[in-house]
Amino acid sequence: MTTENVDPLAGVRAPGDPPCDVYLTGTVFLDIIFTGLDSAPVRGTESWARGMGSSPGGVANMATALARLGLRTSLAAAFGDDHYGEYCWETLERGEGIDLSRSRTVPGWHSPVTVSLAYDGERTMISHGHEAPVSAASPEPPRARSCVASLSPGQPQEWIGAAARAGSLVLADTGWDDTGRWDLAALPDLEHCAAFLPNATEAMRYTRADSPRAAAHALTRTVPLAVVTMGADGAYAVDGGTGETAEVPAIVVEALDTTGAGDVFVAGFLTGTLAGWPLADRLALAGLTAALSVQEFGGSLSAPGWGEIAAWWQRVRQLTPESGPLGQALERYAFLRDVLPEDPRPWPRRRAVPTLGFRTPT
Template identity: 85%
Template structure:
């Protein structure tokens, strides 16, 4: 009997490494889900006392949902533990993530009487400004601990250790972590004790250099391998650099230069791409390449979870690059660096580019 044909909608990047007895979950994460409302196409920052009109708008689950969506769209079996507001915003976010993206929400909870956190993001001149509102979910609504999983993704906060990270690592999960800006200004790695339980740490260049007191991101990555086995430092338009302290291997991949519409969630997409390649057992350079490619595709769309590319977008981009001749310019040079995609991707179902964004919370079903 012939199986179903492989399409970009059912690519399993871990097909070659799955075995009987493996955890049902590929990646677990927890955090706060926001409702994101994104305005793009602003000519400048809003001016006090005036009204600004945006040429584009999108609505989507945000916060930790950005990372969860990015992972799920790359074919990873994703489990999210989060509190959801007991309102229409929370209902929309839950339905979008569970039914629309196939994310397992069995460890999540709807909190009675608690409203969803909201973020309004405004993108202009390559920058973004955000306004958020929300309250902590009631402590009594504690979420379950992490399930058996191949991996976990954590966002580290200075001075705020998270017990679940150590528990996940003890259970055999590979923990990938990023971090945010240290508002205390201390930039002390000792304030990130959960790094001891992580396999990989993926800060941006500014964060990495401050934490390591180095003057360039490559030196920062190498210094971080004294704390965590694998360090990946994102360098914006310069690309990304990774150092593996266990093997001494390093890799660097330049960024794909694109016109950015909105950078919201690009860091989450990068991490998702790197996690996918790592779990699949790819070489370090290929992992960086996929992470950078998916991040580049994401900034050409607006929103966080709205913009996360799936294999359909990756395949459409790859077909476009393959069709270029050397005379067609910069993208033709990608044939060598991204050749590993040929063995993974079938023909895309949709032409390049594919757009996902919608401007509203959801349309009524037509009769």
């Protein structure tokens, strides 16, 4: 076995299983990322970036993160019939192996675009786009082990309930509530979700709790499993059914670009969930993959695969003493021994090309 063909679900696959492991739908953006900025742009001046890349973004961040972790991923999305849309389709389908059979190209519709500026470990984004004239989401989603949904206040999505009734495990995250009401009742699809993964600010605003941990406990009155991400403080999870809790500290890294880190976290957590891992191990994998992702630029470009995870595991075992606090922290990731091959290639290069592409020599 090599890092290129690690199947985290090998131990649970059986005849008659759904054809895909995870289904999701949403908007694909073309992301243009500028890195190496010393500070935020100043009005009336020109800023030069030391690095730049382009990649599919939006829901493509999540889809790529899932596919790179070995999950059979199906994405329903609308793609523009411009060069941007063609590039995104090609990158996701051929470069990442994502099933786009439920996606469609929309004639005359241009691809949404986001420009992301990364500096000081933060990001500022400028986006432009128009709503697709047709919806890619089907009220009858495919048969899948799981689905990932992004919830927006006051915008129920018919396919989520259909997926849950068909037996899919539904995980959901959310974004900023522009209405300012922060009312869980405005997220009716939570009743179909097995887990909810907001960040600390979102969780505390929705529950009116005074800490992320208290917010996680409060959320289990609405959803069976609550996972609250706390940035540099790691993540905290509560299983409302069993009362089990788990907390994993963040891995300290030098962040280049945080774009897509939340998507990578969800992808790691879902992978461990489908594999049947303990709650703490699922949190640990999610935190590790998110930490690896922020060391590269771009949302989908930065998503790590098992090659990056194996290389990290090999490296830290070589550099970390077995005794003492660091050794105890390393033991938190000992479950990786049962997943990863013994001979990973050191720090494999990313599969996607961080540009719209070069002309083929003739």
